[in-house]
Amino acid sequence: AIQLTQSPSSLSASVGDRVTITCRASQGISSALAWYQQKPGKAPKLLIYDASSLESGVPSRFSGSGSGTDFTLTISSLQPEDFATYYCQQFNSYPRTFGQGTRLEIK
Amino acid sequence: EVQLVESGGGLVKPGGSLRLSCAASGFTFSSYSMNWVRQAPGKGLEWVSSISSSSSYIYYADSVKGRFTISRDNAKNSLYLQMNSLRAEDTAVYYCARDLPFMPGAFDYWGQGTLVTVSS
Numbered sequence: 446a447i448q449l450t451q452s453p454s455s456l457s458a459s460v461g462d463r464v465t466i467t468c469r470a471s472q473g474i475s476s477a478l479a480w481y482q483q484k485p486g487k488a489p490k491l492l493i494y495d496a497s498s499l500e501s502g503v504p505s506r507f508s509g510s511g512s513g514t515d516f517t518l519t520i521s522s523l524q525p526e527d528f529a530t531y532y533c534q535q536f537n538s539y540p541r542t543f544g545q546g547t548r549l550e551i552k
Numbered sequence: 553e554v555q556l557v558e559s560g561g562g563l564v565k566p567g568g569s570l571r572l573s574c575a576a577s578g579f580t581f582s583s584y585s586m587n588w589v590r591q592a593p594g595k596g597l598e599w600v601s602s603i604s605s606s607s608s609y610i611y612y613a614d615s616v617k618g619r620f621t622i623s624r625d626n627a628k629n630s631l632y633l634q635m636n637s638l639r640a641e642d643t644a645v646y647y648c649a650r651d652l653p654f655m656p657g658a659f660d661y662w663g664q665g666t667l668v669t670v671s672s
Contacts, residue, residue, distance in 0.1 A: 446614075479658040481597075488647055488662035489589075489597065494655050532597055536657020539611045541587075541599035 447471050447535050451544035457552040462523045466547045468516040468533035477537035480509055480518045483546075484529045492531075493518065523549075554578040554661045556648050561666030568638050568670070574631040574648030574663055582606075582626035585651040587659060588633050590644035590668075600646070601633065616642075638670045 448471040458464050468478065476496035481489035491500045493509035496516055506521040520527055528551050533544040560572040574586070588600040601622040602611045610622055621634040631648050645667050649659035 477657060481659075483597075488664055489659075490662075491652070491658060491660050494652055494658040494660075498655075500660065534597070534599075534658070536655075539602070540613050541602070541657060543597040543599065546596045 446540050447474060447538060447542050449533050449535055449542055449544040451531075451533060451547050453547060454545065455548040455550065457550045458523055459552045460523050460525055464520045464523055464549065466518045466531055466533075466549075468511075468518070468544050470514045470516070470535060473513045474535045474537035476512045477535055478509075478511070478516050479534045479536065480507075481532045481534065482527075482529045483532065489532065525551075554650070556650065556661055556663035558646065558648055558663040558666040561646065561668045563669045563671065564638055565672050566639060566670055569634070569636045570638065570668060572633040572635065572646055572648075572666060572668070574633075576629045576631065576648075576650075579650070581624075581629040584653060585609075585656055586624060586631045587649045587651065588622060588631075589647045589649055589659070589662075590642075591647070591665075592641075592644040595644075598644070602651075603631070635668070638668075640670050642668060643670045644668060 450469045478496045480493040483489040497509045531547045555577045557575045587602045603622045619637045623632045645665040647665045648663045650661040652658040652660040
């Protein structure tokens with residue numbers, strides 16, 4: 446199974462900050478990567494698919510990049526509603542796998 | 553509006569069985585692959601199983617293979633997960649999720665989840 450390792454596991458930041466989260470795959474997955482946001486008690490929400498494509502309705506301050514084994518999710522200017530946990534997920538092969546999550550907290 | 557509504561969760565003893573359902577509405581259910589994803593309390597997301605639109609292709613995580621069975625009824629717009637030989641480590645919120653139509657494998661809509669607790 447392909448392992449996804451996110452870094453950092455947690456992050457403290459302030460409103461207006463630029464934040465980057467990294468996801469590294471244990472083997473190449475082309476661009477078959479998605480990013481999700483999850484708030485406590487809620488289902489995950491798709492933000493990015495195909496490594497860099499913004500899901501409809503997601504604010505443009507979210508962006509994704511990368512291919513192969515190294516990927517990033519960037520939030521250009523943090524808003525109060527962005528404090529949540531973020532997961533990457535690969536869909537290059539089965540079993541589908543998720544990163545362990547990055548918890549983004551208010552500084 | 554796309555809606556996915558899970559049901560069937562609850563408290564079950566180790567070794568017991570449970571059947572989860574996911575009722576879909578607001579889209580042509582028969583055209584989409586569907587998935588189950590779970591989340592243990594305080595933990596991350598774990599993919600459980602996927603089924604193609606016509607049930608031709610089915611995949612399972614190793615952790616549930618041989619114990620869980622995914623199925624669907626396109627006439628009833630419903631997805632199911634039959635869970636047998638349940639273990640404490642199966643305790644989780646179970647979500648059904650739809651495949652992104654043009655990018656299978658990314659999940660664009662999720663249900664609200666149903667909690668399964670395996671405990672004696």
